[in-house]
Amino acid sequence: MGKNLTSRAEDYSKWYNELVVKSDLAENSGVRGCMVIKPYGYAIWEKMQAQLDKMFKETGHENAYFPLFIPKSYLSKEASHVEGFAKECAVVTHYRLKNAEDGSGIVVDEDAKLEEELIVRPTSETIIWDTYRKWIQSYRDLPLKINQWANVVRWEMRTRLFLRTAEFLWQEGHTAHATREEAVEEAEQMMHVYAEFVEDYMGVPVIKGTKTASERFAGAEETYCIEALMQDGKALQAGTSHFLGQNFAKAFDVKFATKEGQQEYVWATSWGVSTRLMGALVMTHSDDNGLVLPPKLAPIQVVIVPIYKGMDQLDAISEKVGPLVKELRAKGISVKYDNRDTHKPGFKFNEYELKGVPVRLAIGQRDLENGTYEVARRDTLEKESVNAANIVTKVEALLEDIQRNIYQKAIDYRAEHITQVDSYDEFKKVIEEKGGFVSAHWDGTPETEDKIKEETKATIRCIPLHAEQEDGTCMVTGKPSTQRVLFAKAY
């Protein structure tokens, strides 16, 4: 397997597209903007799902499932929500096809036109709050903390595998609370849960913060977010958690009786992460040789490749490797022993490098004689010879070390790419030449934000949580500002 990957330096965007396809994560389908998530990519997503699901349940959430379709009228009920989501969406207008009368094939049956069009869900606040009206009567029914794993569709004009696709997979949490405070606390908690997952499992450092009014979710009063930095200096929003106030409760008339017997509107949150995280994973760690996967999410953590001439040698190696595979698996490590005789060791080495398998063990005739394995780690590409007696301990230590090392590397990269600037000229220069996050003072108005976006393509990624309060002046207008915000060009 030749890799023939475009290098990152040459064309980062091309490198990404090629890598996602060649490493068998995903590919474009025959349906515009919709991707096929291939088994290797899906195995990573499954590991993400399993861990996130565990964390959601530990914080008291239950899973449920709501309809794929949303009646058009539902979308219209929350004014800003419809502005944000009703525009680019898949609209179901008919429920039957028929044979064309001229025998030319099958056509839409005009007799089967829906009275009201159905929208394929771009997000489920409306259908869920329409349901919550039936589920919530009293304070005893609160809080209601539900999550859904689902597919959603947003009709994007320019799509890229994982980063922006018409259909994508995600989870969406939707909670209902008796008080504003409790809902805000929930929204903040989920931002922290996301940050913990993305940092500890994906090895991707994030900055927590809130969005400006113009970058908020359509229908939210506050959007909390975690922002990551990719290797090309562009930011990527890795997860958002919204405090929705009483907007959806009012739109769908969801009230509850308080302990004191009063009728009040319910407070809401929603929060989600999607298969977009796969893009963040690829773009944070991978290199010109292929994927670099964090051991905690790698479908195959260790691959063992035999190097042999003739079946006798292979048999001797397999006899040695068999018990090792068992021992590693007993420790919960996923191991693949690749004894295919249709491919050469060099081909296999290339393939597992491309696929980002964290640890590779190779064993040949000489290793057999010396009682050793050749151990290679994917993150640094370092190799060493290790005594077979110590191999399990070595592998365990390596998996931990790789997880730690790629995270630290990403932290170091980010630290080098947060630049503090005090003038707009400096800002433009950094955004254009160096990239990364730029920390600057801003006057808090959407007008200035728009101007900066228009002139530099940089947006305010977040107002960092617990940012230092300092007196300053907006780099564009010179108006007073009390804290810096983070700008970047973004995916």
Add this chain to the structure above:
Amino acid sequence: MGKNLTSRAEDYSKWYNELVVKSDLAENSGVRGCMVIKPYGYAIWEKMQAQLDKMFKETGHENAYFPLFIPKSYLSKEASHVEGFAKECAVVTHYRLKNAEDGSGIVVDEDAKLEEELIVRPTSETIIWDTYRKWIQSYRDLPLKINQWANVVRWEMRTRLFLRTAEFLWQEGHTAHATREEAVEEAEQMMHVYAEFVEDYMGVPVIKGTKTASERFAGAEETYCIEALMQDGKALQAGTSHFLGQNFAKAFDVKFATKEGQQEYVWATSWGVSTRLMGALVMTHSDDNGLVLPPKLAPIQVVIVPIYKGMDQLDAISEKVGPLVKELRAKGISVKYDNRDTHKPGFKFNEYELKGVPVRLAIGQRDLENGTYEVARRDTLEKESVNAANIVTKVEALLEDIQRNIYQKAIDYRAEHITQVDSYDEFKKVIEEKGGFVSAHWDGTPETEDKIKEETKATIRCIPLHAEQEDGTCMVTGKPSTQRVLFAKAY
């Protein structure tokens, strides 16, 4: 919580609908034919998924994800497939809404009409085989054994929760093989995997067999099925596995180079089970008091209800119960200690009976003094007092016994409801009065099958696997027949 369930004897169908809603499994949504699967129902489905997924992986399958939308032209490529699926489906014709010019709300934007309509997948053979063409070149790429967990839509006119809904959740396996024999073996294997799951986990006995030509999946050469019997004497198809021959490979031009270098079409299977299984689960075991859940799939296996006056008594009980909860959980048993002070014990007893929790422990002041628990089992409603020292062993034994007992009860019911008949008059009488499976000789023609269906509403559920070969004559036409087939009215 009053149950107020219609009894099965009174109106089985009403009983089912009420029970599904009242026990919090699912409910109808505001979208015609689409259901909301509520947290308690979804928790059961998750347990089903987890076990099935494990069994699929153990038999060498990997998960992947394919697009929700299928271009209209794809559906047309396999002639019998389009007949079966293109007719009642959700058709996406536009990709944008806009504000109406008269300010009346949002309307479909006619400028955003798709060149080719997209169908919301009713099943994914076509989009998957269009993808497989790119994945399969040589015998080295085979077998390809992939499964997908997904939502699908079939526009049903008459819908019922779980049993027949416009949108439902399912898994669909799609495999590709180098030889007919291997594909047939795969299709048969998955029928056996389904049977094992449905019998061992759901406690629902099934009959394995093949469908007649007219009941086959659209595009299949052979459909294997497992058929279950509900308490009202109607059959329910619990899972199907199809041998697709080379039909889809030919329709989508999927060829592979054999070891000898020849180009041949690939052989295919597909197989699926859906949330319909939830309906089978409810209708096999439940009674007039509510759900009866098999311990292996029950979200809560044991509930503990304290019976107390005043907080002192509750504290004393909680002190006793705390370590028991821990001990049971350590054994992998899911336990809920319901110490809510907003509801009375009687209410709680009713609620957990309705929800089918297999084992209920109650503990009051006198139990505390005597060192006992009152133990109730949901399947037989029997109660006994058990010494606290033996309670863990007792609970473990009960969970196993309940799993075994409800399965045996279902087997006994079925044994009483398979009737062998030799005349059409007898057949009609049994179908009408007793229900259940009827074993009879049939001449093997679709004409006779149709006539029987039309006259009695009974269909051939399956040609049982390894059925005894015996000379007989068709009960309708008198033509010769070599084995009996199973008829029933069905869901």
